[in-house]
Amino acid sequence: MAPSVWRAFAKSKLPPLVLTPLQGLPWVQPGDDLPALLLAAILRQGLTLQDGDVVVLAQKIVSKAEGRYRLLSEVTPSLRAVELGAETEKDPRLVQLILDESNEVLRARPGLLIVEHRLGFVSANAGIDHSNLPGSAEDAYLLLPQDPDASASRVRSTLQQASGAQLGVLIIDSHGRAWREGTLGTTIGLSGLPGLVDLRGTPDLAGRPLRVTQLAAADELAAAASLAMGQAAEGCPAVHVRGFPYALREASLNELLRPRERDQFR
Amino acid sequence: MAPSVWRAFAKSKLPPLVLTPLQGLPWVQPGDDLPALLLAAILRQGLTLQDGDVVVLAQKIVSKAEGRYRLLSEVTPSLRAVELGAETEKDPRLVQLILDESNEVLRARPGLLIVEHRLGFVSANAGIDHSNLPGSAEDAYLLLPQDPDASASRVRSTLQQASGAQLGVLIIDSHGRAWREGTLGTTIGLSGLPGLVDLRGTPDLAGRPLRVTQLAAADELAAAASLAMGQAAEGCPAVHVRGFPYALREASLNELLRPRERDQFR
Numbered sequence: 001m002a003p004s005v006w007r008a009f010a011k012s013k014l015p016p017l018v019l020t021p022l023q024g025l026p027w028v029q030p031g032d033d034l035p036a037l038l039l040a041a042i043l044r045q046g047l048t049l050q051d052g053d054v055v056v057l058a059q060k061i062v063s064k065a066e067g068r069y070r071l072l073s074e075v076t077p078s079l080r081a082v083e084l085g086a087e088t089e090k091d092p093r094l095v096q097l098i099l100d101e102s103n104e105v106l107r108a109r110p111g112l113l114i115v116e117h118r119l120g121f122v123s124a125n126a127g128i129d130h131s132n133l134p135g136s137a138e139d140a141y142l143l144l145p146q147d148p149d150a151s152a153s154r155v156r157s158t159l160q161q162a163s164g165a166q167l168g169v170l171i172i173d174s175h176g177r178a179w180r181e182g183t184l185g186t187t188i189g190l191s192g193l194p195g196l197v198d199l200r201g202t203p204d205l206a207g208r209p210l211r212v213t214q215l216a217a218a219d220e221l222a223a224a225a226s227l228a229m230g231q232a233a234e235g236c237p238a239v240h241v242r243g244f245p246y247a248l249r250e251a252s253l254n255e256l257l258r259p260r261e262r263d264q265f266r
Numbered sequence: 267m268a269p270s271v272w273r274a275f276a277k278s279k280l281p282p283l284v285l286t287p288l289q290g291l292p293w294v295q296p297g298d299d300l301p302a303l304l305l306a307a308i309l310r311q312g313l314t315l316q317d318g319d320v321v322v323l324a325q326k327i328v329s330k331a332e333g334r335y336r337l338l339s340e341v342t343p344s345l346r347a348v349e350l351g352a353e354t355e356k357d358p359r360l361v362q363l364i365l366d367e368s369n370e371v372l373r374a375r376p377g378l379l380i381v382e383h384r385l386g387f388v389s390a391n392a393g394i395d396h397s398n399l400p401g402s403a404e405d406a407y408l409l410l411p412q413d414p415d416a417s418a419s420r421v422r423s424t425l426q427q428a429s430g431a432q433l434g435v436l437i438i439d440s441h442g443r444a445w446r447e448g449t450l451g452t453t454i455g456l457s458g459l460p461g462l463v464d465l466r467g468t469p470d471l472a473g474r475p476l477r478v479t480q481l482a483a484a485d486e487l488a489a490a491a492s493l494a495m496g497q498a499a500e501g502c503p504a505v506h507v508r509g510f511p512y513a514l515r516e517a518s519l520n521e522l523l524r525p526r527e528r529d530q531f532r
Contacts, residue, residue: 014289014502017494020282107530114530122445174481178444178531179388180452181524182462182482184489196448215440216448217493223450224490227483228283230511236280245496258447264373264380265444265531 017243019056019228020047021236028060028237029134030067035158038238047240049163054193054244055155056225058237059127059144059173062151062189068143069133070097088113094128097141101126106266119148119188120257122266127173127188145171148189149252156191168193168248172222178265185226187218187256194218195255197246216256217246281509285322285494286313288504294326295400296333301424304504313506315429320459320510321421322491324503325393325410325439328417328455334409335399336363354379360394363407367392372532385414385454386523388532393439393454411437414455415518422457434459434514438488444531451492453484453522460484461521463512482522483512 022041028034038055042048049055077085077092081099085092089110099105102115106122117123126144133140145151148171156169171189176182187195197217225239260266288307294300304321308314315321343351343358347365351358355376365371368381372388383389392410399406411417414437422435436459441452453461461484491505526532 014287014494014496016284016286017490018282018284019490021280023280109530112530177482177524179524179529180482180485180522182480182485182522184482184485186446214448215492216443216446216450219446219448219450220489220493223486223488224283224285224493226481227486227490227511228280228509230280243494245493256446256448258443258445263445264375264378 014245015243017224017245018241019224020045020240020242021228021230022047022238022240023236025061025236025238027134028064030064030069032065034061034065035155035162038155039159039162041238042240045240049159049165049167050242051166052242052244052248053165054168054170054221054241054248055159056170056172056221056239056241057152057155058229059148059171059188060129060131060142061237062145062148062155062171063142064131066145066151068145069131069140070143071133071136072139072141084108084113094125094141097128097143098126101128101143117144119144119253121175121186121188121253123173124176144173144188149191150189152189152191166192166248168244170218170221170225172226174226185222185224185229187222187253189253190218190251193221193244193248193251194246195251195253217244218251219256280511283490283509283511284507285490286311286506286508287494287496287502288313288506289502291327291502291504293400294330294503296330296335298331300327300331301421301428304421304425305428307504308506311506315425315431315433316508317432318508318510318514319431320434320436320487320507320514321425322436322438322487322505322507323418323421324495325414325437325454326395326397326408327503328411328414328421328437329408330397332411332417334411335397335406336409337399337402338405338407350374350379360391360407363394363409364392367394367409383410385410385519387441387452387454387519389439390442410439410454415457416455418455418457432458432514434510436484436487436491438492440492451488451490451495453488453519455519456484456517459487459510459514459517460512461517461519483510484517485522 072093075093077096081096082092085095104116107114131142152169174183175186195218197215338359341359343362347362348358351361370382373380397408418435437455438451440449463481463483
């Protein structure tokens with residue numbers, strides 16, 4: 001956004017939160033230089049990278065760049081995968097891919113397989129999605145990045161070097177919820193921005209401690225970016241964010257995950 | 267935002283999502299004309315209301331305008347409230363207020379009381395918060411609005427009449443999650459914008475049906491607006507939204523709530 005736009009907001013103390021979908025990214029392929037593609041899209045759209053900006057990436061383009069494809073023909077299902085496949089009405093080889101990416105199965109019903117992903121979050125199908133592998137006619141599935149925090153950190157490092165600005169990078173996926181319908185963009189990896197913002201001890205306007213003690217700032221941004229990506233999540237899988245209202249700092253996904261011993265709903 | 271700002275975005279197909287905190291709202295009191303206060307804040311900030319814009323309100327200002335205060339001195343706890351008070355280490359009179367606003371208790375532990383709110387969603391303490399009642403020295407608590415969908419509809423009607431634009435109004439509160447740390451801005455009432463956006467049957471760029479079938483668009487916007495409100499949620503409890511990427515339509519909270527028989531995690 002041009003600097004003149006930002007001067008228009010200067011009179012307000014709280015700046016607006018502006019999420020701009022990055023358009024015209026190519027179909028990402030294994031080995032692609034994702035930070036270079038992002039920088040080109042940012043420049044082409046007339047955007048800049050300034051201190052405090054955040055770039056949000058849909059998991060899919062990160063996984064594709066990292067070549068996280070698996071072919072069903074290369075999977076031999078275990079006995080457990082065959083049994084779970086019958087229970088969930090899923091291909092046992094796909095179930096094997098899910099089990100390989102999971103710590104534990106939480107719920108299995110026809111059409112539904114909810115696990116604790118090896119990265120620690122609760123997830124349907126371990127986040128594995130059907131996805132075409134370029135140059136292959138075969139059924140391919142795309143796993144989540146091996147280490148999304150590290151992926152975010154690598155992208156951030158390159159964007160920071162190119163821009164000279166202090167940035168955050170967030171990787172998101174669409175997650176279901178326990179008690180509500182519909183999916184919500186949710187953090188699976190981050191670098192340089194807080195997962196949680198601790199409001200404990202911050203007084204409200206009446207001087208009382210706030211009821212809300214820890215705000216899931218990264219997950220609120222994940223949902224916001226998912227909304228900005230709109231329906232065309234495959235076509236516009238990256239969002240430029242200006243006006244993130246909290247100080248940037250080092251963080252990891254773990255701070256957003258509730259330790260099992262404090263989890264009341266498994 | 268001035269029209270000149272929007273022309274700068276005209277070259278991009280997907281408009282940015284812009285969330286502007288409404289500043290300078292007064293401390294809302296029972297009987298206040300909330301739509302009039304919002305219109306004044308919108309004008310004062312140089313914003314406009316155009317077709318497709320959404321105004322997001324923190325629950326607190328709606329409840330305050332509706333006078334949803336309760337004084338503990340006027341509450342007689344039942345035997346059950348006394349027992350639950352001991353179990354949760356909460357004032358039995360507060361527990362009684364929570365029970366009066368709830369369909370069912372889901373979890374009770376020291377410091378924790380999770381219920382199904384009478385409006386149907388899962389909630390800590392039925393969303394009841396300590397809040398000063400103007401003109402009273404006594405301990406007061408603020409309940410959620412009696413019917414948040416209806417509250418949203420009333421505000422929307424006045425804003426639409428004043429602006430001539432088709433708008434959405436969303437009322438949000440901070441909710442915890444089952445498996446993750448931190449709170450997330452979440453819908454408790456809405457009017458004029460979709461709760462869910464049904465993507466079933468929408469092909470992705472490769473022509474395959476999308477994995478994500480129903481997107482919780484209103485909850486994504488709720489999280490985004492909560493983020494834009496920033497730490498000063500008491501001081502800036504309303505957000506103007508431009509660029510919501512889905513068509514506005516009539517809706518109610520119910521479409522966001524998972525029917526109990528399909529809920530795997532109670």
